[in-house]
Amino acid sequence: MRSEVVMPQMGESVTEGTVTAWLKEIGDFVERDEPLFEITTDKVDAEVPSPLAGVLVERLAKVGDTVEINTVVAVLDTEAKPGEVSAASSEAASAPAKAASVSSGAASASSGGTATALATPPSAASSNGVPSREELRRTRSTPLVRRIAQEHGIADLSPIEGSGMSGRVTKADIMAFIESGAHQGTNGSTGPIASRSSQPAQQTRQAPPAPPITLGDRDRYEPLGPQRAAIAEHMTRSRATSAHAHTIHEIDFSAVSKARKRMKGEFEERGVKLTYTAFMVKAVADALRAFPVVNASLDGDQLVYRGDINVGVAVALDASLIVPVVRNVDELSLLGVARSINDLAERARTKRLKPDEVRGGTFTLSNHGIFGPEFGVPIINQPQTAIISTGAIKKRVVVDQKTDAIMVRPTAIFCMSFDHRTIDGATADKFLAHIRQTLEGWE
Numbered sequence: 001m002r003s004e005v006v007m008p009q010m011g012e013s014v015t016e017g018t019v020t021a022w023l024k025e026i027g028d029f030v031e032r033d034e035p036l037f038e039i040t041t042d043k044v045d046a047e048v049p050s051p052l053a054g055v056l057v058e059r060l061a062k063v064g065d066t067v068e069i070n071t072v073v074a075v076l077d078t079e080a081k082p083g084e085v086s087a088a089s090s091e092a093a094s095a096p097a098k099a100a101s102v103s104s105g106a107a108s109a110s111s112g113g114t115a116t117a118l119a120t121p122p123s124a125a126s127s128n129g130v131p132s133r134e135e136l137r138r139t140r141s142t143p144l145v146r147r148i149a150q151e152h153g154i155a156d157l158s159p160i161e162g163s164g165m166s167g168r169v170t171k172a173d174i175m176a177f178i179e180s181g182a183h184q185g186t187n188g189s190t191g192p193i194a195s196r197s198s199q200p201a202q203q204t205r206q207a208p209p210a211p212p213i214t215l216g217d218r219d220r221y222e223p224l225g226p227q228r229a230a231i232a233e234h235m236t237r238s239r240a241t242s243a244h245a246h247t248i249h250e251i252d253f254s255a256v257s258k259a260r261k262r263m264k265g266e267f268e269e270r271g272v273k274l275t276y277t278a279f280m281v282k283a284v285a286d287a288l289r290a291f292p293v294v295n296a297s298l299d300g301d302q303l304v305y306r307g308d309i310n311v312g313v314a315v316a317l318d319a320s321l322i323v324p325v326v327r328n329v330d331e332l333s334l335l336g337v338a339r340s341i342n343d344l345a346e347r348a349r350t351k352r353l354k355p356d357e358v359r360g361g362t363f364t365l366s367n368h369g370i371f372g373p374e375f376g377v378p379i380i381n382q383p384q385t386a387i388i389s390t391g392a393i394k395k396r397v398v399v400d401q402k403t404d405a406i407m408v409r410p411t412a413i414f415c416m417s418f419d420h421r422t423i424d425g426a427t428a429d430k431f432l433a434h435i436r437q438t439l440e441g442w443e
Helices: 087-103 133-139 143-151 171-179 226-241 254-269 276-290 334-349 425-440
Strands: 002-006 016-022 035-040 045-049 054-059 066-068 072-077 107-109 115-117 244-252 296-299 302-305 311-313 363-367 386-390 394-399 406-419
Touching (some): 035 072, 244 425, 254 406, 386 425, 406 425
Parallel strands (some): 311 363
Antiparallel strands (some): 002 072, 016 035, 016 066, 054 072, 107 115, 296 302, 386 406, 394 406
């Protein structure tokens, strides 16, 4: 039985992934949940496990190919035995399948765990029902490529020689095309394409193209890379989507420091490292339960109140960032929260996170205080409506509001960015005050 393996979705905002390595060759037997290939997205560099046990008979994407989520990238024969499929025959059989896979568009996973390609209507230019390479370049480019094309007034991608799978235009392809100046004679226009007047203004608003960069003798270009490019696109889109507003509170960590010192040894005996982040996540979960509007998402003109409290915890990697999700935090003890954070952070750094572990978050906490900053002003992780960044816990001079006594206390500055379309300033202040009261009153 042939079963298809699709590009997984590694987060709500992720629309595509780039294959960075194949870990199995044609004809190799792969166990269920055994790593099959590696990908990179704006959310994660990860190994993708095989959904089933079987022999790898087709690889429909090459290393370096960027494909949309749910697109078929490999085929397994779940009834074949190891060594029954030869590499030569499988590669030959996969040649026509590669074109079919790309031209059919995205695939959807069936209830049995396999995926079926969805056929797209053939264009008028396709005499045999199979889209031409020119049509593939127009219709199978990534959202990032289409945005870059729009910003530079390029309506037709067919003149661009795509280096991706079946002629797909990649970001590197369109940037090279733009730098060559060839687009100046395309479409009869050199400026941004006008937006359709029938679309809402907030959806069609485009930032003006950046002015051209003049290179000096010692300057050089370096590809942004798919992960960083996707992060840039997501952050820009978030700024354009949400009405970002901010509130900042200073929080006394004296009580938390004492509790951590008291419980640290007990946690270590259970193999769990107790960090300040665990206390923060637990306090955030309590506040989200008290203020459900902060645990919501805006869908058109309706507010979706999330039943689960799933807190994403940002983890810094060598050259990027990933946000694994601690699920149902309000139902976990402090030990459970600490154990989950330790496990997710460790597997994030070793690229062993699963797709479900980087999606489904309802709120995000970014504790970059470990790097020493006083505080940061974060950008909301769509489609969430708020995010908190925490600065370094430092000894600071504070004044007791009751006795006017001056003392030195360990404090941290919390900055909350919230979507003012759905959350009022007073609500945001009360939410952050709830977190402050929980942490300052920890027993």
